[in-house]
Structures are given as C-alpha cells and as structure tokens.
Amino acid sequence: xxxxxxxxxxxxxxxxxxxxxxxxxxxxxxxxxxxxxxxxxxxxxxxxxxxxxxxxxxxxxxxxxxxxxxxxxxxxxxxxxxxxxxxxxxxxxxxxxxxxxxxxxxxxxxxxxxxxxxxxxxxxxxxxxxxxxxxxxxxxxxxxxxxxxxxxxxxxxxxxxxxxxxxxxxxxxxxxxxxxxxxxxxxxxxxxxxxxxxxxxxxxxxxxxxxxxxxxxxxxxxxxxxx
Numbered sequence: 001x002x003x004x005x006x007x008x009x010x011x012x013x014x015x016x017x018x019x020x021x022x023x024x025x026x027x028x029x030x031x032x033x034x035x036x037x038x039x040x041x042x043x044x045x046x047x048x049x050x051x052x053x054x055x056x057x058x059x060x061x062x063x064x065x066x067x068x069x070x071x072x073x074x075x076x077x078x079x080x081x082x083x084x085x086x087x088x089x090x091x092x093x094x095x096x097x098x099x100x101x102x103x104x105x106x107x108x109x110x111x112x113x114x115x116x117x118x119x120x121x122x123x124x125x126x127x128x129x130x131x132x133x134x135x136x137x138x139x140x141x142x143x144x145x146x147x148x149x150x151x152x153x154x155x156x157x158x159x160x161x162x163x164x165x166x167x168x169x170x171x172x173x174x175x176x177x178x179x180x181x182x183x184x185x186x187x188x189x190x191x192x193x194x195x196x197x198x199x200x201x202x203x204x205x206x207x208x209x210x211x212x213x214x215x216x217x218x219x220x221x222x223x224x225x226x227x
Contacts, residue, residue: 065170
C-alpha cells in the first residue's frame with residue numbers, strides 16, 4: 001500500500017509526465033503523425049485524468065474516426081471545467097449520527113464467481129462490441145469489487161478464443177505500430193442493479209487505473225491482483 005507521502009509524490013510525478021506527453025502529442029500533430037499524437041495524449045490523461053488540454057486534444061483528434069471516445073473526452077473536459085468553477089459556500093451540515101454508527105464498508109475483494117462476475121464481464125464485452133464493431137470473449141486477469149464499484153483487467157479474444165484481428169477497428173494503427181496491449185482495463189459502477197462502465201481503456205500499456213483511483217477516490221486495494 002502506498003503511504004500518503006508516496007501517493008502525493010506519485011501524483012506530482014504523474015502531473016509532470018502528463019505535461020510531457022501532452023507536449024509530445026502536440027509536436028507529433030505538427031509533424032502530421034496523428035497516431036502518435038493520440039497515443040501521447042492518451043498517456044497524458046492516463047497520468048493525469050484532470051489534464052483538460054489533453055482531453056480536448058483527444059476529442060478533436062478522434063472526432064471523425066472514433067466519435068464515441070471523442071464524446072467521452074469532451075464530457076471529461078466539461079466535468080473538469082465544472083469542478084473547477086467556483087461555487088457558493090454550502091451551509092454547515094448537521095451531524096450525521098446515523099453514519100457514525102454505520103458498519104464499515106467491507107474491504108475490496110474478488111468478484112463472486114457465477115452471476116456477479118459474469119454480469120461484469122458481459123457489460124465490458126458489450127462495451128467493447130460497440131467500440132470495436134465485433135463480438136469478443138474476455139478472460140479476466142484481475143476482477144475485484146469494492147462497494148458499488150468493480151475493476152476488471154481482461155485479455156481480449158475472439159469468441160472462439162483466437163487472437164483478435166484489430167484491422168478495421170479504431171485501434172488498427174496503434175496495433176500495427178505495436179503501441180497497445182491485447183487487454184482491456186475497466187472500472188464499473190453498479191446502479192439500479194445494473195453494471196455501467198465508468199472508465200475504460202482498450203489496449204493499455206501502463207497503469208491507467210492509478211489516475212482513476214485518485215479521480216474517483218477509491219482504495220488502491222480495489223485495483224490489486226487477486227490472491
């Protein structure tokens with residue numbers, strides 16, 4: 001487990017790395033290399049999910065080729081702008097005696113086999129089907145839950161178990177350039193009995209969840225590998 005001091009230092013390092021990747025993306029775009037620009041900007045927002053310029057740049061770059069991801073990028077930029085806007089001071093809240101005596105949240109642990117993990121994997125598979133335009137099969141590497149949140153890292157395959165052909169998908173260029181993995185990384189939240197994708201990366205090559213952990217205020221243990 002990271003100490004608070006180590007976590008703060010990591011956050012500073014991530015912010016600096018995000019700015020470097022953003023600058024690298026700008027340089028690549030000026031050279032006409034959109035693929036490398038997008039890859040750099042993806043790394044920028046992975047290191048710092050509050051990097052406003054990175055999200056806007058991604059939205060602009062992918063508007064024509066990946067409108068779904070572009071919309072997500074613009075929504076994230078809008079969220080960042082909304083969070084940064086000044087708000088009126090809220091009145092002091094009354095002491096919540098009920099929460100003081102409420103039982104502690106169970107610690108993060110593996111998703112239960114059967115219906116629970118299948119429901120999570122089906123939600124991720126549907127998300128990928130919509131994104132890639134083809135059905136996929138997922139083999140979970142990490143599958144954990146904390147409260148209403150679940151986190152999954154899974155290998156992406158064809159329904160028959162063979163390796164996925166990335167040609168004619170939004171990731172064709174990145175796959176051809178060997179700039180992505182064959183896994184997916186997804187953070188989900190359960191709402192009204194159904195799982196919904198909150199954060200997702202297809203083909204991550206770094207620790208994308210570190211930014212999600214800070215952005216959503218979730219414990220690091222949710223993202224650790226199962227025992």
